Amino acid sequence: QLHLQESGPGLVKPAETLSLRCTVSGVSVTNGNFYWAWIRQSPGKGLEWIGNVYYSGSTYYNPSLKGRVTMSVDRSGNLFSLQIVAVSAPDTAIYYCARVPRGNSFFDQWGQGTQVTVS
Amino acid sequence: DIQMTQSPSTLSASVGDRVTITCRASQRIDTWLAWYQQKPGKAPNLLIYKASNLLIGVPSRFSGSRSGTEYTLTISGLQPDDFATYYCQQYFTYWTFGQGTRVEI
Numbered sequence: 001q002l003h004l005q006e007s008g009p010g011l012v013k014p015a016e017t018l019s020l021r022c023t024v025s026g027v028s029v030t031n032g033n034f035y036w037a038w039i040r041q042s043p044g045k046g047l048e049w050i051g052n053v054y055y056s057g058s059t060y061y062n063p064s065l066k067g068r069v070t071m072s073v074d075r076s077g078n079l080f081s082l083q084i085v086a087v088s089a090p091d092t093a094i095y096y097c098a099r100v101p102r103g104n105s106f107f108d109q110w111g112q113g114t115q116v117t118v119s
Numbered sequence: 120d121i122q123m124t125q126s127p128s129t130l131s132a133s134v135g136d137r138v139t140i141t142c143r144a145s146q147r148i149d150t151w152l153a154w155y156q157q158k159p160g161k162a163p164n165l166l167i168y169k170a171s172n173l174l175i176g177v178p179s180r181f182s183g184s185r186s187g188t189e190y191t192l193t194i195s196g197l198q199p200d201d202f203a204t205y206y207c208q209q210y211f212t213y214w215t216f217g218q219g220t221r222v223e224i
Contacts, residue, residue, distance in 0.1 A: 037214075047163070047206060049214035062213065064120075096162050104169070105210035106153035110162035 002026035004097050004111035012091075012118050018084040021074075022097030022111055029078050030055040035100040036080045037107060038071065042093035052100055053080055087118045121145055121209050125217030132197050132222060140192045140220045142207035150185055151211040154192045157204045157219075166205075167192065197222070 008020035022036070029036060038050040051061040053071040061069045070083045084091060094115050098107040122145040132138050142152065150170035155163035165174050167183040170190055180195045194201055202224055207217040 046218050047208075047216035049216070060213070098162075105151070105214065106165060106168045106208065107155075107163070108165050108168075108174075110164070113162050 002099070002109050004099065004109060006095060006097050006111045006114040008095075008114060008116070010115055010117060012087055012116060014088050014118055015086055018082070018087050018091060018116055018118075020082045020095055020097075020114065020116070021079050022081070023077070023079045024099075025078070027099075029073050029080055030075055033102050035102060035105075036071075036073065037098045037100050038082045039096045039098055039107065039110075040091075040093035041096065041113070042090075044090070045093075048093075050082065050084075050095075089118050092116065092118045121148060121212050121215055123207055123209055123215055123217040125207055125220055127220060128218065129221045129223060131224070133224070134197055134199060136197045138194045138197055138222060140205050140207075140222075142190045142192075142217050144188045144190070144209055144211075147188060148209045148211035151209060152183075152185075152190050153208045153210065154181075154183055155206045155208065156201075157206065163206060194222075 003025045005023045012018045035052040037052045041047050051071050053059045068085050073080045094113040096113045097111045099109040124143045152170045154167040157163040170185045171183040182193045184191045204219045204221045206219050
């Protein structure tokens with residue numbers, strides 16, 4: 001049974017770095033049939049795709065985040081990570097991790113989400 | 120950026136009703152569209168992909184269709200469990216979501 005679980009600080013100070021992890025169980029993050037994604041949701045912006053990462057390390061980021069995003073895969077921990085630098089109030093959101101079947105770029109499995117507040 | 124314009128933002132309906140939610144893409148997306156259902160406090164849940172393909176396990180009262188750059192989610196015979204917020208999402212170029220449609224009693 002696939003399960004994704006987000007973890008990380010719920011409160012981040014302005015101008016600091018937001019760091020989240022998504023621990024995956026039920027499938028290996030090195031399974032080449034999937035990408036791994038981060039999406040966030042806020043009352044102001046709705047659902048916003050942040051980026052995708054492949055086990056090889058290749059990444060796709062939302063251009064609107066202007067180079068502030070880094071994603072990576074940790075094979076030994078079977079998890080993937082998100083960092084957003086220089087955060088500000090608009091980065092306050094619920095952050096979800098999700099799975100993306102390769103060749104079909106919808107999000108077929110999601111974590112439960114974690115609230116991150118910038119204040 | 121491809122913009123997804125979803126309407127209506129809120130829809131009031133009763134059990135048994137047929138409801139239709141529309142998503143218009145700002146440019147061609149060639150059926151690379153998904154529909155999700157989200158309930159309060161939960162993550163979105165995939166219902167339909169490639170505009171009209173029902174995910175295994177999703178009730179057949181849900182259906183999706185396309186006309187040009189307009190995509191439609193139809194629920195035929197609304198059930199109590201269907202009162203939720205629905206989102207479209209394109210995956211033709213990057214990934215963008217519609218603003219959501221809240222289906223309320």
